[in-house]
Amino acid sequence: MEDRGFDLGRRLEALEDADLRRTLAPVDRVAERGYFAQPSGGDIPVLESDAELVFASNNYLGLTSDQRIQDAARQAAATVGTGSGASRLVTGDTMVHHDLERLLAETKGTDRALAFSSGYAANVGTITALEPDVIFSDEYNHASIIDGCRLSNADVIQYDHCNVPNLRAQLADRADGYPEDESWLIVTDTVFSMDGTVAPLSGICDAADEFGAWVMADEAHATGLYVDGGGIAQAEGVGDRVDVQLGTLSKALASQGGYVTGSDDLIECLVNDARSFVFSTGLSPPAAAAASEALHISRHGDARERLWENVSHLRDGLETMGYDVLGDSQILPIVVGDRETALDLAEAVRERGIVTPAIRPPTVPEGTSRLRIAPMATHSQEDIVACLEAFQEAGEEIGLL
């Protein structure tokens, strides 16, 4: 009989041969420090006996272990339920969803907000629901934007990373000879997670205004970290010029889920047409309540200030040692070149108790393998010094410094 199945063994071998096979290795808790296990496949993982310092998490404000947020999640589970039980459009819509959405809209200065079950779902659902004819997309945009672009069947035109003149040239090119009634969407991450770069949102909005396009900004790595708990749109004062502000609840907001904020009409359209909203169970009430509390804390507490102090201490220290640190955000990537050097550096810092996995192709372009260092607000000064010492010793050991 013909074999019409799938040769998964060969696929895995190919990944192994290309040094691209990924593995799962759990940690005992999500915090600035934890006990990790070695990858164990399907076997029960065994935690190492030494705790390690985590400098690679998106839990930027360190709020996953905040008692107030844990209490909010606990209380929502007890009073509303552990899960939504259905799509929001059926019976899964609850008061905690509306509380969260009110707070997100207030933070972002928009009419309304809508919570999705993930940031991935928010991107895919929003881009496809808008049904743009043409999408102008930063070449380094996140995979969930790329997947949304693919599913939308729009013509997708990439522009050079954070390059407004190049975007403007692509807009002008398309304007020449194509119908004037096309709908155009410019989409960009605001903080790029592998490069630490920040999108030039004002310039992008200027270009959009010139050609009548809409702007959609993915604030996944910025939400909660800037002015009054907002993102780059708030930091640059262009919230009212960005048509779709989107993000995730899973990074600084220490929870799970995604969101979109914008006009009343935008949100009403998404409620009706975003398939990842309509045909997916509502965000779980504990996740919604945790995100609301985290957003409140990020707006009114001192966590943001502590994060930015740690970022500046760590960036200064790494640069003083001679590392070239990319970007202008809380993400501190150091590009070392080839995969082997990145793996060696990651291993050498790991031997010193610091977790910063190597980021290699295909996640980043060939020849730009890197370590992506992400401090948290809850790292102490001693933690930052331990991280710097590890990078100094490791860099010297493998001949980088």
Ligand SMILES: Cc1ncc(COP(=O)(O)O)c(C=O)c1O
């Ligand atoms: C820029 C960007 N957008 C969207 C997402 C997806 O968010 P989530 O993890 O909530 O699905 C991520 C996270 O990995 C991201 O980095």
